[in-house]
Amino acid sequence: MTATSLYVHVPFCVVKCGYCDFNSYVVVDEELHDRFLAALSAELGRRWRGGRPTTVFIGGGTPSLLSPARLERLLAIVGEHVDLAGCAEVTMEANPESLTVDKARIARAGGVNRLSIGVQTFHAHLLRFLDRAHDAAKAEAAFVAAREAGFDNISLDLMFGIPGESFDEWRRDLERALQLGSDHLSCYNLTFEPGTRFERDRRQGRTGPNDQGLDRAMFEHTRSRLAEAGFEAYEVSNFAGRGGRCRHNDHYWLQGDYVGVGPGASSHRDGVRVTNLKPLDAWCDAALSGPTCTASAETLRPLQRVAEALWLGIRRADGVEIEAVSRRLRIDARAALEPIFVRQQREGSIVWDGARVRLTGEGLLFADQVGGDYLAAAIDG
Numbered sequence: 276m277t278a279t280s281l282y283v284h285v286p287f288c289v290v291k292c293g294y295c296d297f298n299s300y301v302v303v304d305e306e307l308h309d310r311f312l313a314a315l316s317a318e319l320g321r322r323w324r325g326g327r328p329t330t331v332f333i334g335g336g337t338p339s340l341l342s343p344a345r346l347e348r349l350l351a352i353v354g355e356h357v358d359l360a361g362c363a364e365v366t367m368e369a370n371p372e373s374l375t376v377d378k379a380r381i382a383r384a385g386g387v388n389r390l391s392i393g394v395q396t397f398h399a400h401l402l403r404f405l406d407r408a409h410d411a412a413k414a415e416a417a418f419v420a421a422r423e424a425g426f427d428n429i430s431l432d433l434m435f436g437i438p439g440e441s442f443d444e445w446r447r448d449l450e451r452a453l454q455l456g457s458d459h460l461s462c463y464n465l466t467f468e469p470g471t472r473f474e475r476d477r478r479q480g481r482t483g484p485n486d487q488g489l490d491r492a493m494f495e496h497t498r499s500r501l502a503e504a505g506f507e508a509y510e511v512s513n514f515a516g517r518g519g520r521c522r523h524n525d526h527y528w529l530q531g532d533y534v535g536v537g538p539g540a541s542s543h544r545d546g547v548r549v550t551n552l553k554p555l556d557a558w559c560d561a562a563l564s565g566p567t568c569t570a571s572a573e574t575l576r577p578l579q580r581v582a583e584a585l586w587l588g589i590r591r592a593d594g595v596e597i598e599a600v601s602r603r604l605r606i607d608a609r610a611a612l613e614p615i616f617v618r619q620q621r622e623g624s625i626v627w628d629g630a631r632v633r634l635t636g637e638g639l640l641f642a643d644q645v646g647g648d649y650l651a652a653a654i655d656g
């Protein structure tokens with residue numbers, strides 16, 4: 276089997292944050308957690324074809340929200356189907372309000388060797404604005420709990436560009452994350468996603484993005500401050516400290532194969548993308564009773580695969596080596612996309628040296644648009 280990663284989606288949250296469009300549900304009836312675990316076991320049994328995954332990522336939603344006994348069961352289910360002990364990186368996402376030393380120990384014993392904790396900010400008024408269920412003290416306690424349980428690779432998720440946030444507030448968030456001793460940082464510029472409360476509020480004039488100049492200043496400060504602190508900016512929003520890069524995400528940006536299980540999860544193997552049923556109930560029913568919980572399957576056209584290779588890969592600091600993409604996908608990527616590279620280079624967003632494309636400092640600020648140009652070309656082509 277070629278290198279394949281595994282993604283496990285745990286779709287539960289304590290609250291639904293106003294900015295988040297991930298497939299997650301606030302459920303009061305914990306029996307649904309058990310039903311989810313049974314369905315997950317059934318789906319993994321059918322979908323994982325054996326062999327050791329390159330990496331595993333247990334994300335969400337909020338995996339740490341499960342009770343200790345259910346968290347243990349979740350990891351036992353994954354461990355029944357895949358060889359976690361031999362897997363180089365097994366990440367689990369956790370939220371400060373639910374990560375305890377006890378749960379962190381269960382995760383560690385169950386094979387997780389990397390934790391990603393969603394802190395977002397340490398400022399009380401901004402946490403409230405984001406609908407987060409924790410405060411700064413809980414975020415720090417969760418980090419300490421993870422260390423106490425033996426985790427030596429802890430990443431923190433932070434967000435900047437929160438409406439009303441000042442430059443100094445972001446600067447202090449970054450300092451606090453560094454003081455804690457995070458081994459990796461993800462620093463996301465808040466986006467207004469379709470279908471979220473934030474986006475509705477924006478349309479109705481109740482909130483809106485900050486001034487673009489302020490976002491830019493925060494982004495540039497992030498890069499220079501983290502470079503000074505010894506972090507490698509290996510992707511637009513991701514910075515590797517002592518813990519190194521997130522191999523799972525890097526595999527994804529390199530267009531590696533992956534299997535995704537859980538509601539709404541997608542899988543990609545050799546240019547075929549399969550997406551699971553999104554609603555929790557429908558996915559559970561299908562996983563428990565039917566042969567498949569798939570909602571759609573799509574065989575990507577060669578030009579689509581090339582465009583996606585660029586869309587994903589351009590986010591990496593290393594950029595994309597065009598001949599390598601051509602060889603791997605057996606299509607002339609240069610011929611397909613060179614006119615776009617030339618235009619983007621003229622506009623100042625990328626450097627194209629005839630072998631490799633890479634974002635410029637300016638392009639980093641508009642990575643989504645730069646990548647979007649490649650996808651648009653595949654639709655037109």
Ligand SMILES: C[S@@+](CC[C@H](N)C(=O)[O-])C[C@H]1O[C@@H](n2cnc3c(N)ncnc32)[C@H](O)[C@@H]1O
Nearest residue numbers: 294295297335336337368393432463464465466
């Ligand atoms: C979907 S969450 C899952 C992990 C966990 N539940 C949490 O809240 O941290 C993963 C990360 O995505 C980021 N995120 C989600 N929605 C975002 C948005 N609209 N803009 C920027 N970052 C976002 C947050 O930083 C969050 O930590």
Ligand code: SF4
Nearest residue numbers: 288291292295335336
């Ligand atoms: S950001 Fe995390 S906690 Fe908030 S709704 Fe999304 S997945 Fe849940």
